Amino acid sequence: MLRLSENRLHLLFKCHTNHPTVIKRLLSTHIKEENSSLEDAGIISNGTIYERKHSHFDGIAKDSDLELLEKGIRKSDEMTSNFTNYMYKFQRLPPNYGSNQLITVDKELQRELDGVLASFNAPCRFAFGYGSGVFEQAGYSKNDSKPQIDIILGVTYPSHFHSINMRQNSQHYSSLKYFGSEFVSKFQQIGAGVYFNPFANINGHDVKYGVISMETLLKDIATWNTFYLAGRLQKPVKILKNDLRVQYWNQLNLKAAATLAKHYTLEKNNNKFDEFQFYKEIAALSYAGDIRYKLGGENPHKVNNIVTKNFERFQEYYKPIYKEVVLNNSFYLPKGFTLQNTQKLLLSRISKSSALQTIKGVFTAGITKSIKYAWAKKLKSFKKN
Incomplete structure (x- = not known):
């Protein structure tokens, strides 16, 4: 017995x-x-x-x-x-399923983020904040200028969103706006399918917001076809507007990240498990092959900085997943992925999507904002070296 x-x-x-x-x-x-x-x-x-x-x-x-x-x-x-029907419309989920994703932040920041989201007249189905403007990273001092607030908006109809948003926030867009919302929504589909407007002044805050269709977002979370936002959502984010489909698929996305991270951690540590290394492996997944690293546009210590300052948030974000994968040996990867082929597949997909997004960003942000954004990234990289 x-x-x-x-x-x-x-x-x-x-x-x-x-x-x-x-x-x-x-x-x-x-x-x-x-x-x-x-x-x-x-x-x-x-x-x-x-x-x-x-x-x-x-x-x-x-x-x-x-x-x-x-x-x-x-x-x-x-x-x-x-099960790959990522567009399935869940009416509800079991109690507490994915509740680990609903991270809380301090009240002042919550008000700022809610205010930014509420400022848009155009409708969105899902939204989250991320990056150093939402979650502090190691290596930053109080003397540094306050980083941009990064937000992703998941929308049902991108053309409709851009049409309304161009009328309300024309100044956020580059000259591409003169071609109309339909053109902008088609241009958005290039690369990872995200259209970014950086350095938008909203309620006195510098904001970079990205617009993505819900179908593109869900497909990436469920299948890792670009690993652009799937990788971003594997690190702690602040959900500003929830969607049950995202909550369901992202829970599996986290489980897949944990599956890989456990394997890599044991492989690199002579079969000994280390929790800090485990979260570093998760944070590093989305940066493998990222063209911004190759071009020196990202802080080379970024992964360590993210986990160092947000270790407890990682624990909260992965709490039930940690039990399933690390303690109970449950295993999950999206269809078509194995422990043997994942590294090669992700390297290829991340390289392609990040390169296309970087090139696309020159047009969506405009020359002036692109230079400003690239210079800001480069300065941060120099400071942290």
């Missing part, structure tokens, strides 16, 4: 498994129903939520039960990877 932890059993219920034999055997032999007043939880399988009652496990399982359980977890990981 083996003692099976409640965490391990809870993981089985959380997974997207279709192994009724495992569940039925464990339930009939070792589980007792608790009070019916307890809150329902759920299992997501191919976009459907199945309800269940919270249960109490007596902690005893046979070898065969444990083996079936492990097979069930592996099968559930495989099923999750095979």
Whole structure:
């Protein structure tokens, strides 16, 4: 007989498994129903939520039960990877699923971010703030000028968004605005599909905001086709407007990042696990092959600075994922990715998307703002060397 932890059993219920034999055997032999007043939880399988009652496990399982359980977890990981309908519209998610993504910030910053988002007349479905303007990074002093606030806006119809926003904030756009919103939305699709307006003055703050279609955003989070915003969302961000589809797929995006980071950490440390190194590996994923690093446009110590100043935020952001992947050995990567081919695939995709975005930025920002942005990046790189 083996003692099976409640965490391990809870993981089985959380997974997207279709192994009724495992569940039925464990339930009939070792589980007792608790009070019916307890809150329902759920299992997501191919976009459907199945309800269940919270249960109490007596902690005893046979070898065969444990083996079936492990097979069930592996099968559930495989099923999750095979579910790729990233446009599926979730009506709701199980309680607390993805709640780790909803990081809090101090009230003053929250008001500033909410004010920036509220300033747009054009509609958006999802928004998040990121970067050193939202989360402090090591290596910066109080004497440094306040960094830009970086925001991403996920919209349903980019052309409609740009049409309204051009009328309201014409000064945010380069000369591309004279070609009209339809042209701008098509130009947006080049590279990673994000249209950036840097150095926009909003409520007295310098803001760089990027516009992306929800379909493009969800596809990247679910499939890593460009790894542009998927990589960004693997580091702590501040959600300003939530969307259940993003919350669902980003939870898997975090799990995939943790899967790789665990592998790389053990590989580089003689099979010894180090939590700080684990988060550094996560933060480094999106910078592999980034053309800005090759051109010296990014601080070479950026990864270490991000994790050093935000270690506790990483812990909060990855709390349930850490338990699943590091402690319970759950494994997940998007379809088509393996531990053997991921590094090569990401290097290729990041190099391509970052290069196209950098070139595109010259046109979307305009020459003056592009030079200003590049110089600001270069100065930060010099200071931190």
